[in-house]
Amino acid sequence: MRMKRVWVRDELRRLIDTSPPGALIPSERELSDQLGVSRPTLRAAIEDLAGAGLLVRHQGRGTFTRVRPTSSRVPDPGWPSRVEEFRVEAAGARLGARLEISPATPALTVRRVRISDDHPIAIERISLPAALVPGLEPAVFETGPFHEVLRERYDVSVTTAVQTTEATVTDDGESGLLAVPVHAPALLIERTSKDAGGRVVEYTRSIYRGDRYRVTAQLTFP
Template identity: 45%
Template sequence: MNVAETREALTDLIGGMRPGDALPPERDLATRLSVSRTTLRKAIADLVGTGRLARRHGVGTFAAGPKLAQALSATSFTEDMRARGFEPGSRTLSARTHPAGAVLGRRLEISPGAEVLRVHRLRLADGEPMAIEELHVPSALVPGLSGDDLANHSFYALLEHRYAVRIVAGTQALEPTVTTPEESELLGVPVHSPSFLFERTSHTENGRVVEFVRSVYRGDRYRIVAEIAPRGAAPPSDTAAGRTP
């Protein structure tokens, strides 16, 4: 078998495994598939790159869970994960206030000298790192909000219940990227792994800008889903949950 055929055979094998199950030893697998170990390694590397397999250095190679469909809509990460049967979680990496500056001030539509709360979080599903998020919100909008508040709570839920602020819409940009060494360490993936970069600005019904968020999502655990319709036709309702903090 060539690499493509070996990859297909491995895909069939993975289909009968549960997420987290280990692949057989390389020598046994090569014998089982009647391929050279060089061909097998190339096929495994391809499947690691597409997220079908997960390699843990010094431990082995394992069947990965299915990718999570990421719709471009405005529901919270917490709600999204619970709807999928995962236990959501967050780890606050840092939280501080600072003047907005010119660039962030324009994004949030506030004075460059206005204070902004910046919270850097690692987002988790069943304890597994999924994304790194950098949230910026005008301090005047959320007095008393701290990084500890956001450790295991939805930002949107806190906004609505504590501050009577409800996000209704926003603008989100998406582009492919690769992880930096720091991001790779936090997400538990190899350096320069494929990932998605999201940048989002959200606002209330009266148009007040509430947040600017920059997030890096693992490319091996997510795929992007968008519903489309001909120009002028009413778009179908969303059937998949989206990503926000």
């Protein structure tokens, strides 16, 4: 049974390699007939490939080959976005600590979905002290680099940032916004940005689809 599952997985990989990104593969019934294997064996092989990020299963729609990842050294500031949330309220203890402000100080939080090639690729939650950006509108976050707006409109320049990246999986809400199954592989990127005076001007928490985004780093050695 184990060897047959491996053989089926190899056959499915050949199918994936010869299919365009995002293509709908045949149904389990069709594939089990074509390959001459039971549906439980086929389903186990599909689950293996889905876990590896090569296939994506959508309830009621079928199973699709993964969309080719977007490769970038940093998140592309030119991606269009859809604003899902825009609110100002007291920062609270946790966000206040991130922004280095009092918990009672108003903070602006914006949640937006980044779009690449007409597909959702990331969810960004951007938070900053509201006093830095009086009169800021949600439309600012739909197009164009936000840091340019900070610099040109509010004379706030980001000069340094600390960014961390780690593996995670999507929850129910994130899966819905990113159009991926629940617990799909993802990258969690958190960034704290400061101006030249060392003041925290922004904290961003982003969830990137693991099947569509790849981080590339260039290393220089002495």
